[in-house]
Amino acid sequence: MKRTHPFIPLALLVSVVGTSSAQQPRSSIPRIPVESYQLSNGLTVLLSVDHSAPVVAVDVEHHVGSKNEEVGRTGFAHLFEHVMFTGSGHVPYGMHDKYTEGVGGSNNGSTNSDKTNFYEQVPSNYLETEIWLESDRMGWLLDALDLAKLNAQRDVVKNERRQSYDNRPYGRVGEIMDAEMYPAGHPYHWPVIGSMADLSAASEADVKAFYNKWYAPNNAVLVITGDFDPAQAKAWIKQYFGPIPRGPAITRPVVPAAHLDAPKRFVYEDHVALPELFIEWPGTGVQSRDRAALSVMGAIISGDRTQWLTKEFVYDRKWASSISLRPEMNENAGTVGLTVVPIPGVDLTKLESAIDSTINRFKAQGPTAEEMKKATASIEYGSYNRLQSMLGKAVTLASGWIYHGNPSWYATDITETRAVTAADVKRVANKYLGPNRIVLSAVPTGKRELASHADQSTPITSPFASTEEVGK
C-alpha cells in the first residue's frame, strides 16, 4: 500500500511558537491533499487520503438549512435530517447504526441555518458500506417513507427543543435575539429547531417536496477522508451515486444583511435564579471582506485574563464570572454577540455602562502588536486542531466548498487572518460595535426591576416557545 505523508496538524507552524526569539519568519500554511470532481448528476466529490490510521470518515453535506424553510414550517430542515435516519428504499431502519456503531464506528447529522450534513467514521474496511448507506438515502428516501417513524421523530425533535431550549436556563435567548435582529420573513428570523406549532404541522407532503427540491445530488457534496484507495473509492462512488438523477436547478433565497434602524432594549423573564445580560449588534456573514478582521477582534477583546473585557470584568472589577464578545457568522449575514454572566448582586445598568466604556476605549485605541500576535496565533491554532481528525478534515473541506466554492478555503482563511492589521481591527470595531443594537436582560420571573435600564426595557417572550402539552 502506498503511504502518503500524513497531514501535519497542531500549531506546528504558528509563527510565534518559540522560546524567546519572536523574530521567526511566518511558516507556510499546511496543505491537505484533496482531489475534487463532479459526477454527471452534479454531485461534487472531494477525496483526501491519509493512511495514518485505519479509519475513514464519510461526510455528505447538502446546501440547505433552516433559511430555506417555508413560512409556517420552521424547524423542517432539521426534522428532515431526523427523517433521513428512518430508512430508505433498500436500507431498512436501523442499518445506519448497525454499520457504524455496530462495527465500532459512529454516525450523526447536523443542521444549521445554511447547510445539513450526515457523517460516519468507521474502520476503513467499511467504506463501501457507508457509500451504499449514504447513496440510498440520497436517491431512494421516499420509497420507504414511514409515517409512524416520521411522527416519532417529530416527537423526538420536540423533546430536543424542550431539552435544549425550553428546559435550559436562558435557552430561549438566542431565538428571541434572532427574531428581533432579523425582521419577519427574513430567512434567519427563526431558529433552526423551529416552533412547536410548526413541527406539529409538518406533513408527509412537506417531506416529499423538501426532498425533491433540496436533496438532489447537484445540491450536495460527498467527502471521504482517511485510509482508502482513491481509484477504488471512485469506482464505488460512480456505481452507487451515479444512477441518482440530477434534480431541478437550485434557486437560493435572497438574504439581506442584518440591520437595525434604532437600538432595542428588552427584559425577558425566565425560570432562572440569577440575571444575565446579552447584547447583539448587526454583523456580517462568512463571505464578507470584514470576516477575518472581526474574528481577530473577537479573539482580542475577550478571552484569557489579559484580554480587555475579561481582564476588566472578571479579574479587576470582579463583576462577572465570564464575559465574551464574538462574531456569529452565517453564510449570508451575521451578528456580533456579547454574553456576560454577572456575579450575583451586580447591577446590570452599571455593568452595561462599564462594558460600553471598555468597548469605547478599545474602539479608540485598537489592539497592540502583542495582542495581534496572540490572537492570530490562537485562530491559526484552532484551524489546525480542527484538521486533526478525519472527520474534522472532511467537514472543513465540505464547508469550504459549500460556502466559498473552494474546499481548501481554510488556507485562504489563514492567509487572510495573517494579513489583518491592528488598524483593520480598530476599523471593524468602530464599524460594527455601534449604537444600534439589541440589549436583553434575562431575569428571574417577577424580577423585571433587575434589568439593565428596567424602565426603558420592553418585556419580551419567545415567539417560538409553546405551552403545548402532550396528550396522555
Added chain:
Amino acid sequence: MKHRMKHRIRTTFVALALLAPASLIAQGTTLDRTKAPPVGPTPSFKAPSWSVDTLSNGARLVVVERHSLPIVTFSIHFNGGTNQLGTKEGVSQFIGAMMREGTATRTADQLTNQLALLGTNVSFNIGEESGSAGFSSLSRTFDATLSIMMDMMRHSTFPAPALERLRTQALAAYTRGQDVVGVVAAQVAPKLLYGDQPYGKVVDAADLHAVTRDNVADLAQEFFEPANATVYVVGDMTRAAAKAKLEKAFASWPAGGHKLEISYPAAPAPGPTTIYLVDMPNKPQSQIMLARTIPPAFSPDMAKIDVMDAILGGMFQSRLNSTIREQHGWSYGFNSRTLWLKGPGSERAQGAVTREKTDSSLMEAMTQIRGMTGPIPITDAELTAARNSLTLSLPSSLQSNAGTESIVSQIVDNNLPKNWWSDYITAVRGTSAADVAAMTSEYMNPDHLTILIVGDGSKITAGVKATAIAPVVELDKTGQKLP
C-alpha cells in the same frame, strides 16, 4: 443533531484495531442495493509498547515513542485522591484555577501570555481517586513548557484574593445549576447510592464557603509529590532524551511524600427499589435516573457489565433509547453509562423525558431492564453490535498521543498485566446472552434499583405513584427527605 454526543467517562476505553483494508468488489456485476456490501478482513489488535524507568526522585517514568509528528504529550499521574486523603470537601475544585494565579517569579498575566505564545496550556487536577498534571507541546518547545509547569507545581503563590474571586464564581455557578434538572439529579444521586461514604459526598454551597487559601496550598503541597507519581512522555522523544530532560527538570522536585496505602470501601448493599422524587416546578421535562452501584474497575465482571450496559443503554440502538426515544418519541435520548472507579462505581440509566410521559417512560425503562434479565431474550444481533462497539471502537485513539497515553496508563497506573487489553477484548467477545442476563440480575436488578426523578411534582407525582413500581420518597434538591 440526530442525537447528542454521549459523554462516556469510562476509564479510557479504546480498542486497538489495525488492519489492511483494500477489499475489492467484482466490477461489472449488477448492483443489488438490498444487500450490504462485502467487507474486508476483521481487524487485528496490537498494543503500543512502552518502557519503564525509575527517576532519582522516585517517580516512575513511562515513555511511548511515536516519532511520526513532532509533538509530545506530557503527563504526571498521581495515585490516590481526595477520597483517600480525606481532603475537606470542595478544596480540590479550586486547585486547577489557583495554580494559574502566579508563582514566586511569574505573575498570572505572565504565565498566561508565556503559555499562549508557546501555543499550549498546562493543567492540574485532583479528583476523588487520582490526580494529574500535564500539557501537550511541540517537541522543540517541550523544555520551555516543562520549565513553566514545574514552576507552577512547585512555586505557586495561591493568592488569597484570587480564591475569593473564584469562590464567588463557584457559588454563582452552583446557584445556576439548581435550575437544571440534570444537575440536580447528578448532585442527589451519589447520596442515594453511597450514603455516608466519601463517594456519596457532593460539594455544596456551605463547602464552597468553608474553603480557605491555606487549604488549597496545603493540598497542593501534600498531593504533588514524587512518591505517588508516574510520569508519561508520549510522542516524539526517545527514552534516553526523556530521562535526561526530566532528571534535569526534576532537580527542584526531590523525593518526597509517602507512598499511599490505599484501600477502597465496598459498595453499600442495595435496598429494595425505591423511587426518590425531587420537585422542580414548571419544568417541561423530567430527568429520570435508574442506578445501582457496581464493583470496582478491573473486577472479573467488568467486560460482561460493559456488554450489558451497551445493550441496555450504552449504544444508540440500545433497548432504552430505541424504545423511549425512537419508538415512542418521549425523549431526545435515554442512555446508560458505566462509571468505573477504583472504589465502587455505578451503572446509571437516564434521560430527560416529556413531563406528561414521565410515568410512561419510567414503566418502559423498568420493562426493558426486567426484560434484560430473561423475559426479552438478548439477541445475537445485539450481542454482535455490543461486542463490536466495545472492541472495534476505533483505532482513532491510537492516532493521537493522548489516546495512546490513556491506553498505556490504564495498565501501568493500575498495575495490570501487560496483555490486559487483549484479555479484556477476549472477555468482551466471549460474553454470552446468558452472561448479560446474569449481569442485569446481579447489577441492575429491577427489585433493587435506586430510581430518581427530578421534575414538576404537581404534574408528575400522581402518575409516578400510580405505576406502583415502588414506594415514592420525596426529597428536596439537596437530597434531604421532606417531612
